[in-house]
Amino acid sequence: xxxxxxxxxxxxTETGTPVTLRCHQTENHRYMYWYRQDPGHGLRxxxxxxxxxxxxxxxxxxxxxxxxxxTEDFLLTLESATSSQTSVYFCAISALxxxxxxxxxxxxxxxxxx
Amino acid sequence: xxxxxxxxxxLSIQEGENATMNCSYKTSINNLQWYRxxxxxxxxxxxLIRSNEREKHSGRLRVTLDTSKKSSSLLITASRAADTxxxxxxxxxxxxxxxxxxxxxxRLKVLA
Numbered sequence: 001x002x003x004x005x006x007x008x009x010x011x012x013t014e015t016g017t018p019v020t021l022r023c024h025q026t027e028n029h030r031y032m033y034w035y036r037q038d039p040g041h042g043l044r045x046x047x048x049x050x051x052x053x054x055x056x057x058x059x060x061x062x063x064x065x066x067x068x069x070x071t072e073d074f075l076l077t078l079e080s081a082t083s084s085q086t087s088v089y090f091c092a093i094s095a096l097x098x099x100x101x102x103x104x105x106x107x108x109x110x111x112x113x114x
Numbered sequence: 115x116x117x118x119x120x121x122x123x124x125l126s127i128q129e130g131e132n133a134t135m136n137c138s139y140k141t142s143i144n145n146l147q148w149y150r151x152x153x154x155x156x157x158x159x160x161x162l163i164r165s166n167e168r169e170k171h172s173g174r175l176r177v178t179l180d181t182s183k184k185s186s187s188l189l190i191t192a193s194r195a196a197d198t199x200x201x202x203x204x205x206x207x208x209x210x211x212x213x214x215x216x217x218x219x220x221r222l223k224v225l226a
Contacts, residue, residue, distance in 0.1 A: 004156075033214070043157070045213060045214070045215075048212060050212050094214075102147060102159040102162060103204070104159070107156050108155070
């Protein structure tokens with residue numbers, strides 16, 4: 001998993017509680033992404049970052065916020081978790097240059113909201 | 115939804131047979147990529163084809179791209195049980211965004 005770690009790997013929480021997931025990379029790639037994966041939907045982009053403090057929304061951003069204060073860390077926060085946010089969350093990185101524009105994925109975080 | 119579509123959703127074949135899966139997308143693209151996901155793991159990049167290419171090979175993989183039809187296909191030849199996984203296409207738009215748009219995936223099962 002190419003220098004990408006996610007923490008925690010598993011989390012069970014209750015509705016209404018805040019949750020923060022962390023993605024850490026050692027590749028110094030500029031672009032970082034958060035996706036959620038649900039049966040029948042494939043991967044859907046939540047938020048992404050194109051540099052420190054530069055972020056933008058993806059397809060399913062409602063209920064999520066992100067922050068990137070360092071190149072290596074990208075945090076995903078669920079301000080008040082809901083059962084619909086039960087999912088597997090993947091972080092990915094990309095250099096997105098002319099010669100290197102593939103994504104490398106972390107191992108995933110399985111989140112259950114009761 | 116911006117997501118691409120893949121078909122079939124699921125495919126079951128015997129070891130040694132070829133597997134073909136298709137991807138359709140909605141916007142103009144810079145390139146299209148295929149990824150594999152083994153159960154419970156993150157996605158792994160397989161192959162990339164640029165918008166000005168029509169066909170590309172990598173080992174037992176063959177990818178075609180038809181930009182006029184906004185579609186691509188992935189062929190895995192002489193499949194093995196280890197090819198059992200889900201396969202996703204992803205497109206990178208040519209509009210200067212940094213987003214990858216993934217398809218919904220094809221679940222491939224190769225029977226030994």
